[in-house]
Amino acid sequence: MRVSGVLRLLAVLFTLVTTWLFASAYFSHTSLKSVSLRSWLGSAPKTPTKPHAVRNKCNSKNSCPDNTFSFRIISGAANVVGPSMCFEDMMLMSSVKNNVGRGLNIALVNGTNAKLIKTASFDMYSGDIKSLLDFLKGIDRGALVLVASYDDPATKLNDEARAIFSELGSSYAVKLNFRDNWILLGGKGLKNKSPFEQYLKNDRETNKYDGWPEILEMEGCVPKKLD
Template sequence: MRVSGLIRLLALAFALVATWIFLRTSDSFSTRTIRLPRWMADMAPKDIEIKKTKCGLSKPCPFNYFAFRICSGAANVVGPSMCFENQIIMSPVKNNVGRGLNIALVNGTTGKVLRKNSFDMYSGDAKLLVNFLKEIPRDTLVLVASYDDPGTKMNDDIRKLFSNLGSSYVKQLGFRDSWVFLGARDLKNKSPFEQFLKSNPETNKYDGWPELLELEGCVPRKVF
């Protein structure tokens, strides 16, 4: 027998033996648990721990800062909501919001909620709102969220008081506008925490109202 023929015969025999071994072990192979070497197991990705932030912020606030989130109302259907340091201050679930302006006062040093009220600017709460704003204590943060119609009967006194709290947009606030704001009494500069959206029939998201606004961030203690 030639050498080449012997090699082909041995190759065929090897293939047959290998096929037989594979068929013998294939049934049990499918049910075996494949174990990675320890060094490879250490490299395998572990479960990612999701850290919860106060008020659901995208990232935690630095030390000595307060976390907050303010959402305006959606048309005249869904009321606004306010969260401060993971505490829901006002919301439709708490049933303590109303059409117009919803305002919460928070101690700027301790983070304690001092007062919370809603003022219907359509039915004539303007005088009550003026007195409320004039009585804000020092070192107080002011959180504001609009709902339905915040500006129909807003007068110059109210606009001036909100401007003194740091608002840049209150002078433009009108019928069915959306507005969210965080300011403080005697703030020297304009607040960086404010959003405003004018009601416009051509751009309104809802029938007669602009879309809701959402404001979140970290406010330092004693920013005033």
């Protein structure tokens, strides 16, 4: 037999043997002892595999305890990129979902089961403040309220609307002005001010963008409301 024929025969035998070894190790966990192909061939021991990185809900940096909900809110960037809101790994509002707009973007979530109630955006530069007031007055007790600004959140904002936002837990709604940046997670029926709020004033000296402050980003774990 020619040398090339012998080599082909050896290659076939090697393939059959290694295939049998892999099948034995992979499919017969209970009846056959797993065989390491590297150890069978006398190779160096396997290097340990790196553990997979754990992905937290809403791509947050930290995981949340079982009795809390995970959230992440990002304000709009100038008048170019819209805001986004994620709650319990569900994207509520974003430019990709095409449900954000200039002004104030608001999402209502059930504080007990994390289900989305509704979302809406309100133009605070040329819109009608009555639409915002009707929306705010219709929020049921126990609902969580997520708010993110985009472009200009305050030109049409009046004292009545500011007072309602304050009742929802805001500390900064009373001072919100033209092109300020603001994000909030509050709730209907809070006894104290919400710890989940950020505010950045529109200031020519400190603005990151031409005429707008830099974006705000906030993530955290909000306690579930018990029935």
